[in-house]
Amino acid sequence: MQLFYLPQLPESGVLDAEEANHATKVLRKRVGDELWATDGRGTRYRTRLVEAQAKRAEVEIVEKMPSTKSRPWLHLVIAPTKNLDRMEWMVEKAVELGVAEIHFILTEHSERKVLKLERLQRKAISAMKQSLKDWAPTLFPLTPWTDWLDTHQETGGFIAHLEGDNTPHLFNALTANLSSWVLIGPEGGFSDGEIAAALSKDMKPVSLGSERLRTETAGLAAAQLVALKNELDIL
Amino acid sequence: MQLFYLPQLPESGVLDAEEANHATKVLRKRVGDELWATDGRGTRYRTRLVEAQAKRAEVEIVEKMPSTKSRPWLHLVIAPTKNLDRMEWMVEKAVELGVAEIHFILTEHSERKVLKLERLQRKAISAMKQSLKDWAPTLFPLTPWTDWLDTHQETGGFIAHLEGDNTPHLFNALTANLSSWVLIGPEGGFSDGEIAAALSKDMKPVSLGSERLRTETAGLAAAQLVALKNELDIL
Numbered sequence: 001m002q003l004f005y006l007p008q009l010p011e012s013g014v015l016d017a018e019e020a021n022h023a024t025k026v027l028r029k030r031v032g033d034e035l036w037a038t039d040g041r042g043t044r045y046r047t048r049l050v051e052a053q054a055k056r057a058e059v060e061i062v063e064k065m066p067s068t069k070s071r072p073w074l075h076l077v078i079a080p081t082k083n084l085d086r087m088e089w090m091v092e093k094a095v096e097l098g099v100a101e102i103h104f105i106l107t108e109h110s111e112r113k114v115l116k117l118e119r120l121q122r123k124a125i126s127a128m129k130q131s132l133k134d135w136a137p138t139l140f141p142l143t144p145w146t147d148w149l150d151t152h153q154e155t156g157g158f159i160a161h162l163e164g165d166n167t168p169h170l171f172n173a174l175t176a177n178l179s180s181w182v183l184i185g186p187e188g189g190f191s192d193g194e195i196a197a198a199l200s201k202d203m204k205p206v207s208l209g210s211e212r213l214r215t216e217t218a219g220l221a222a223a224q225l226v227a228l229k230n231e232l233d234i235l
Numbered sequence: 236m237q238l239f240y241l242p243q244l245p246e247s248g249v250l251d252a253e254e255a256n257h258a259t260k261v262l263r264k265r266v267g268d269e270l271w272a273t274d275g276r277g278t279r280y281r282t283r284l285v286e287a288q289a290k291r292a293e294v295e296i297v298e299k300m301p302s303t304k305s306r307p308w309l310h311l312v313i314a315p316t317k318n319l320d321r322m323e324w325m326v327e328k329a330v331e332l333g334v335a336e337i338h339f340i341l342t343e344h345s346e347r348k349v350l351k352l353e354r355l356q357r358k359a360i361s362a363m364k365q366s367l368k369d370w371a372p373t374l375f376p377l378t379p380w381t382d383w384l385d386t387h388q389e390t391g392g393f394i395a396h397l398e399g400d401n402t403p404h405l406f407n408a409l410t411a412n413l414s415s416w417v418l419i420g421p422e423g424g425f426s427d428g429e430i431a432a433a434l435s436k437d438m439k440p441v442s443l444g445s446e447r448l449r450t451e452t453a454g455l456a457a458a459q460l461v462a463l464k465n466e467l468d469i470l
Binding site for chain 1: 324328331332333365366367404406407444445446447448449452455456459460462463466467
C-alpha cells in the first residue's frame with residue numbers, strides 16, 4: 001500500500017510536485033486510478049486521479065475513512081547533533097514509533113547552533129507515509145533552552161538526567177495514555193544551570209537506563225518507551 | 236574518556252594500524268601516556284604506551300580492572316535490508332543498547348542476498364568503544380533460514396510475527412536475565428513456510444507493537460525491549 005500526503009484535503013486534491021511525480025512517473029498512475037491519501041490530521045481518503053500529469057496531478061475524494069483519534073503521543077525535546085544524518089534517521093525512526101512533535105533546543109553544550117528544518121520535515125513526512133500513519137508529526141525550529149522552558153513550563157516534562165541514585169527510569173515514570181514530554185540534552189549533557197532551570201520549572205529527572213547512549217539513540221529510546229507504555233496499556 | 240580495543244590483551248599490547256593512528260595522530264599520545272583499553276571479552280586495562288609511532292604503537296599493562304560479567308544480552312537474528320546504511324546504523328544502535336550477537340539470515344523475501352560483514356563489524360567495534368563497553372559484539376555471516384533454524388533450535392527464540400490476535404508483546408514474553416533470541420524477518424515478512432518451520436522448532440511468535448516498523452527499526456526495538464526488561468529487573 002502506498003499512502004499520499006495531501007494536507008489540503010478535503011478542500012483541495014491537488015498533489016504537490018513531488019507527490020505528482022511519484023504518482024505519475026514512479027507508480028505510473030493514470031486518470032481514473034485510485035490512490036490512498038491522508039490529510040496528516042487523522043483522516044484517510046480513498047481518492048481517484050482526475051488529472052495525472054507529471055507536473056500537475058489532482059484527485060477527487062471517493063470515500064472518507066473513519067478518522068483516527070490522535071494518540072497520547074510523545075513530544076520529544078532534543079538538542080540536535082552536529083552530524084545531521086544522525087538527526088535525520090532519528091526523526092525517521094521516531095515517526096515510525098509514533099512521535100507527535102519534535103522540538104529542537106539550543107543548549108550551552110550544543111554543537112549544532114543552526115538547524116534547517118526542511119530536510120528533517122521531508123524525512124518526517126516520508127516516514128509517516130511509509131509507516132501508514134494519518135498524523136503528520138510537527139517539527140519546531142531550534143529554540144534557546146530558556147525560551148523553550150519559559151513557554152513550556154506547564155508540560156511537566158521528563159528530563160533525561162541522573163539526579164542522585166534514585167532517579168526513576170523513564171518507563172516507570174511515564175503514565176500510559178497521557179501526553180508525555182521528554183527532554184534530551186546534547187552529547188556534552190545539559191549544563192548545571194540548565195538542569196537547575198528545568199527542575200525549577202517542574203521538569204522531572206529520569207533515567208534512560210545504564211547504557212551510555214548517544215543523543216539520537218536517547219531520543220529514539222524515549223520514543224520507544226512511550227510507545228511501549230501505551231501499547232502495554234492496551235493489551 | 237577514550238577506549239581502545241586491543242583484543243590480544245593481555246598477551247600482546249600491539250595496537251592495530253587504525254588504533255595506532257588514532258592514538259598517535261588524532262589524540263597525539265606519546266610514549267609514557269596512558270590509554271584505556273578493552274580486550275572485548277569483559278576486561279578493561281589501564282595501559283601505558285611504550286611505543287608510539289603512527290604505524291606501530293604498543294602498550295604495556297599498568298593495571299587490570301575487575302572484569303565485568305557478560306550480561307544476559309540479546310541475540311538478534313535479522314534479515315539484512317537492501318540498503319546497507321540501514322543495517323549499519325542498526326548495528327551501531329543495537330551495540331549501544333547492549334546486543335551480544337547479531338545473526339544475519341537469508342530468507343525467501345530477502346532483498347539482500349549477499350552481505351559483507353567487514354564494514355558492519357567496524358561499526359560494531361566503534362560503537363562498543365564509543366559507548367565504553369568491554370564486550371565486543373559478534374556478527375555472524377548471512378545464513379539461509381533453514382540452516383540457521385537447524386543449528387539453533389535449542390534457543391527457544393522469539394519470532395516477530397503476528398499469529399492470531401493474542402500474540403504476546405515481546406516485552407511481556409521476555410524473561411529478565413535470561414539470554415534472549417529475537418528473530419526479525421525482511422521487509423516483505425517471513426514466508427508462511429518459514430514461519431511454520433520456525434514454529435515447528437519451538438520459536439514463539441511475538442508482537443513488537445501495533446506500529447508498522449521497518450526491519451531495522453524492529454531490530455532496534457527488540458534491542459531496546461531486552462535492555463529495558465533487564466534494566467527494570469535491576470531497579
